[in-house]
Structure formats: C-alpha cells, structure tokens
Amino acid sequence: MRIVEKAQLMSAPEIDRTLRRLAHQIVEKSGGTKHLALIGIRRRGVPLAQRIAQAMRGIDGVDVPVGTLDITLYRDDLSKVAPHAVLQSSDITFGVDQMDLVLVDDVLYTGRTIRAAMNGLFDLGRPQRVSLCVLIDRGHREMPIEAQFVGRTVQTSDTEIIEVRLREIDNEERVVLVDRQEP
Amino acid sequence: MTFRFRDLLALEPLSADELTFLLDQSRSFQGIQRNPLKKLATLRGKTVALAFFENSTRTRISFGTAAARLGADTMNLQAESSSLKKGESLLDTVHTLDAMKPDCLVMRHASSGSADFVARHLDIPVINAGDGTHEHPSQGLLDALTIRDRKGSLANLNVTILGDISHSRVARSNIHLLAKFGCRFTLCGPAMWVPRELENIGPPGASIRRVFRIEEALEDADVVLVLRVQTERLHEPALSAADYILLYQLSAERLRLAKPDAIILHPGPMNRGVEITPEVADSPQSCVLEQVTNGIAVRMALLYLLLVGGSEESGQEAHPATEAPQPLSRRATDKKENSSAPADKDPSHASR
Numbered sequence: 001m002r003i004v005e006k007a008q009l010m011s012a013p014e015i016d017r018t019l020r021r022l023a024h025q026i027v028e029k030s031g032g033t034k035h036l037a038l039i040g041i042r043r044r045g046v047p048l049a050q051r052i053a054q055a056m057r058g059i060d061g062v063d064v065p066v067g068t069l070d071i072t073l074y075r076d077d078l079s080k081v082a083p084h085a086v087l088q089s090s091d092i093t094f095g096v097d098q099m100d101l102v103l104v105d106d107v108l109y110t111g112r113t114i115r116a117a118m119n120g121l122f123d124l125g126r127p128q129r130v131s132l133c134v135l136i137d138r139g140h141r142e143m144p145i146e147a148q149f150v151g152r153t154v155q156t157s158d159t160e161i162i163e164v165r166l167r168e169i170d171n172e173e174r175v176v177l178v179d180r181q182e183p
Numbered sequence: 184m185t186f187r188f189r190d191l192l193a194l195e196p197l198s199a200d201e202l203t204f205l206l207d208q209s210r211s212f213q214g215i216q217r218n219p220l221k222k223l224a225t226l227r228g229k230t231v232a233l234a235f236f237e238n239s240t241r242t243r244i245s246f247g248t249a250a251a252r253l254g255a256d257t258m259n260l261q262a263e264s265s266s267l268k269k270g271e272s273l274l275d276t277v278h279t280l281d282a283m284k285p286d287c288l289v290m291r292h293a294s295s296g297s298a299d300f301v302a303r304h305l306d307i308p309v310i311n312a313g314d315g316t317h318e319h320p321s322q323g324l325l326d327a328l329t330i331r332d333r334k335g336s337l338a339n340l341n342v343t344i345l346g347d348i349s350h351s352r353v354a355r356s357n358i359h360l361l362a363k364f365g366c367r368f369t370l371c372g373p374a375m376w377v378p379r380e381l382e383n384i385g386p387p388g389a390s391i392r393r394v395f396r397i398e399e400a401l402e403d404a405d406v407v408l409v410l411r412v413q414t415e416r417l418h419e420p421a422l423s424a425a426d427y428i429l430l431y432q433l434s435a436e437r438l439r440l441a442k443p444d445a446i447i448l449h450p451g452p453m454n455r456g457v458e459i460t461p462e463v464a465d466s467p468q469s470c471v472l473e474q475v476t477n478g479i480a481v482r483m484a485l486l487y488l489l490l491v492g493g494s495e496e497s498g499q500e501a502h503p504a505t506e507a508p509q510p511l512s513r514r515a516t517d518k519k520e521n522s523s524a525p526a527d528k529d530p531s532h533a534s535r
Contacts, residue, residue: 070211073225073253073487087211087487123220 111143323356346410
C-alpha cells in the first residue's frame with residue numbers, strides 16, 4: 001500500500017488564522033469565559049487547545065484552563081486496533097462540574113473518538129455544557145455527533161486520510177490530504 | 184515500546200526500558216483512583232480468574248479491584264475452599280478454571296516456579312501474584328512506582344532490605360527491578376535469613392552486600408524495605424522474637440541513621456512492634472498506604488496490557504488505517520514482523 005500526498009489543505013498561516021477565528025467564535029458563543037475550559041484530546045487536540053487558549057488571552061485577557069484527555073480506555077475498538085493503544089495520562093486539574101467545556105480535536109471523522117471523550121469526561125463529573133471544536137471536519141459520521149466550531153469542512157473519500165501536522169508534535173505545520181493506494 | 188511478554192511471571196527477564204514502560208503505564212492509572220467514577224468499561228465482557236492457592240487478602244483484593252475498575256468480571260478460587268484440599272492436582276485445577284473460559288489467570292502458589300509451569304499449559308495470559316520464594320512481580324512494580332513518586336527517579340538509590348530475605352519473593356522482585364536502575368542493595372537480618380548466595384541473585388554487576396548490624400545497614404539509605412517477619416519462624420532456640428526486636432526492629436532512633444529523607448516501604452501486613460515500631464510505621468517517611476493505592480494502578484496496567492495490548496501511538500480515529508489493525512490473537516511478541524499480515528499466531532510464550 002502506498003501513501004500518496006494529494007493536496008495541501010492548510011498552510012501554517014492558515015492554521016494560525018483558523019485557530020484565532022475559532023477562539024473568537026468560542027468566546028462569542030459562550031457569552032463569557034467564566035466557566036469556560038478547553039479539553040484537548042490526545043494527541044493533536046492538546047496543542048490545538050493550548051493555542052486556542054493562547055488566542056483567547058488576546059481577546060478577553062482571560063486565562064481559560066486547558067485540560068488534556070486520553071481516550072484510550074474509552075475506545076470502542078480496543079479489541080480491534082489494540083496492540084496499539086498505549087495509555088497516556090489525562091491531565092485535568094480543575095473540577096468539571098458546572099463547567100462549560102469545549103472538546104478540541106484535530107479531525108472529526110466517525111465521531112467515535114468524541115463519544116469516547118464524553119464518556120471520559122462524565123467519569124470526572126457533570127459539566128454544564130460540552131461542545132466540540134475541530135480543525136477539520138471530514139464527514140463520514142457513524143455517531144450522532146456534530147461540531148459546534150469547525151475550522152474547515154472537507155469532502156473526503158473513504159480511502160483518504162487527513163493528516164494534521166503540528167510543530168509541537170511533527171516538527172512541521174500544515175494539513176495535508178493523503179490517499180492510500182493499493183499496489 | 185512494545186510489551187513483548189504474553190504473561191507476567193517475573194521481573195528478572197524485563198529490561199530497564201520495559202520496566203519503565205510498565206511504570207509509566209501504571210502512572211496513567213493512578214489518576215483514575217481519584218475519579219469520582221472509578222469504573223471503566225475498557226475490559227467489559229472479559230473475565231479474570233483469581234486463583235490463590237496460598238492465602239492472601241490484600242493482593243487478591245487489589246487484583247479484584249483492579250479488574251472491577253476496568254470493567255472485567257472475576258472468578259475466585261481460594262485456598263480454603265479449593266479442590267486442592269480434596270487432592271486435585273494443580274494442573275487439573277487450572278485446566279478446570281481455564282475451561283470456564285477466563286481471559287486471564289492471576290495466580291499465587293506456595294511453590295516457586297508454579298506460575299511459569301501453569302503458563303506453559305494455558306493459552307491465556309498468566310500473572311504471577313507470588314510463587315513460593317521466587318518472585319512477586321506486581322509487588323516489585325508497585326514498590327518501584329512508590330519509590331519513583333517520592334524520589335523522582337529510581338537511579339542510583341541506596342536500598343536497605345531488612346528481615347527474612349532468603350524466603351522473600353518481594354525482596355527478589357525488588358532487587359531484579361531496582362538493580363537495573365543502578366540501585367545498590369544492603370541486605371540485613373539474622374545470618375540464617377541472609378545467606379551468602381543472595382549476593383549473586385541480581386543481574387551481573389549488581390551491588391549487593393550483606394550486613395548483620397542494622398545500624399550499619401541503615402547508614403546512607405534512601406529506601407528502607409522492611410519485610411514482614413513470619414512470627415512462626417521466630418522461635419527458640421534459633422531466634423526469639425525478643426532477640427529479633429532487640430537486634431533488627433526498625434525504630435525511630437535507628438531510622439535516624441539513614442538519610443533524613445529516607446522512605447520506608449513494607450509489603451504488609453505489618454507486625455507492629457516486631458519488625459517495625461508503630462512510630463515509624465505511621466511517620467511521614469512511611470509509604471505503606473501509598474503502596475496499597477499504587478498496587479491497584481499497577482495491577483490495572485498489567486491487566487490492561489495483557490488483555491488489550493499496547494505499543495506506541497494510541498490509534499487515532501481520524502486515521503484509522505495508517506496503522507493496519509493488528510491481529511489480537513497472540514500479542515505483539517515480535518513487533519518487527521508484525522506489520523499487517525496476520526502473522527503472530529505463534530502461541531509461544533515470550534516470557535519463557
């Protein structure tokens with residue numbers, strides 16, 4: 001199987017602009033940042049959440065707490081993908097009760113990750129509201145889940161993969177569409 | 184890092200990297216002990232058989248709680264009610280348990296090597312919860328996790344072990360683990376419990392010395408592991424309990440000879456007033472209750488790894504096929520040849 005890069009969907013400046021727009025939208029929709037907190041889903045949701053929080057500091061001058069959530073234990077496909085599920089620590093140092101939480105992830109696809117993330121969150125308490133922010137929505141949902149804040153919607157086929165590469169993790173900064181081609 | 188073992192029978196064959204991986208995975212489960220909702224569904228539908236052919240309370244409860252918090256069910260076999268009392272062989276008993284289709288067997292037995300023996304006859308993962316005087320790997324891991332939490336690192340610590348070391352599987356598992364991180368060991372107790380052979384049980388080059396005066400053994404210690412003294416082994420004329428207390432009890436006064444930030448471990452259950460004074464057991468330097476809490480995290484990590492598996496890169500929903508799904512059947516015993524073909528059906532037990 002070959003992995004072929006088909007197109008670049010976002011450049012580094014576009015990612016930056018998009019995250020700042022998402023930060024504005026989240027602040028606007030939340031009507032204040034008093035109970036607001038961002039939860040980055042490991043791995044690439046974590047730097048995205050931190051950058052959105054950074055952008056919010058510029059808007060409201062308010063520090064929005066950022067937590068990280070590892071959903072490995074909540075996956076519904078552990079027995080299938082498994083030997084690849086090394087656990088990372090979740091790190092949410094604030095109480096989630098009554099909070100207005102925004103889950104942040106890089107790509108929204110089937111919705112199963114978000115289903116797992118919500119299960120994880122509710123083991124920690126009872127948030128007042130949970131919404132979802134993603135950099136890319138690529139369709140193909142298998143769960144009744146939608147994102148309230150979307151960086152870009154992209155039409156994709158089943159064999160295509162969207163790779164969000166972030167400098168914190170991948171040492172480069174862009175979003176690309178790649179395709180798997182059977183030899 | 185891949186966990187290449189199908190069972191956990193001993194810490195001796197594990198490398199420092201593999202041990203670090205197990206401790207890191209355990210740390211991920213520490214947080215769950217503080218959640219308001221502690222029960223996960225990760226192992227829902229799985230069954231863990233707990234076969235304790237030797238009496239145990241805390242280890243059995245700890246494994247049972249770990250299984251429950253992961254959502255697994257347990258089957259319990261206890262020494263008292265065991266058919267072993269009616270003359271059934273060990274192998275017949277575990278085959279009977281296995282026929283009830285558990286997904287994993289946790290076992291304790293008074294014979295060294297028994298877990299290894301059973302694992303060779305079963306296809307499911309086996310976790311050794313203590314075999315004779317050989318090893319107690321989950322205890323070694325939880326001790327190391329506790330030490331790492333308090334000291335920040337396992338590197339180059341002075342570890343003093345007090346008590347009946349010759350009969351102690353806890354001491355052996357601790358030595359096999361900690362020696363790989365450069366810890367130096369001082370073994371101290373009555374000569375009959377600290378035979379010369381113990382100097383050679385660690386990996387090659389391990390620093391293990393025997394000392395028969397507790398005052399000397401405690402000097403410069405970073406970690407003091409106090410072993411439970413089997414009171415039935417304390418008797419005239421060999422050694423009376425009064426003599427043991429006089430010569431080897433860890434008291435606050437003696438503890439002052441160790442480093443000021445030395446920590447105390449005890450695998451429990453403690454004989455307060457025999458091997459340790461209540462004052463020391465309850466001091467801020469004592470980690471006894473942290474050990475118990477960490478035990479559940481370690482055992483959750485072991486059950487998770489052996490029943491679900493684990494290697495780098497938690498799967499990402501957005502890219503479901505960048506890593507081809509692996510056949511779960513026989514774990515990643517050989518990661519390199521385990522790309523996407525349905526290889527790895529070899530039932531050989533890597534840890535043997």
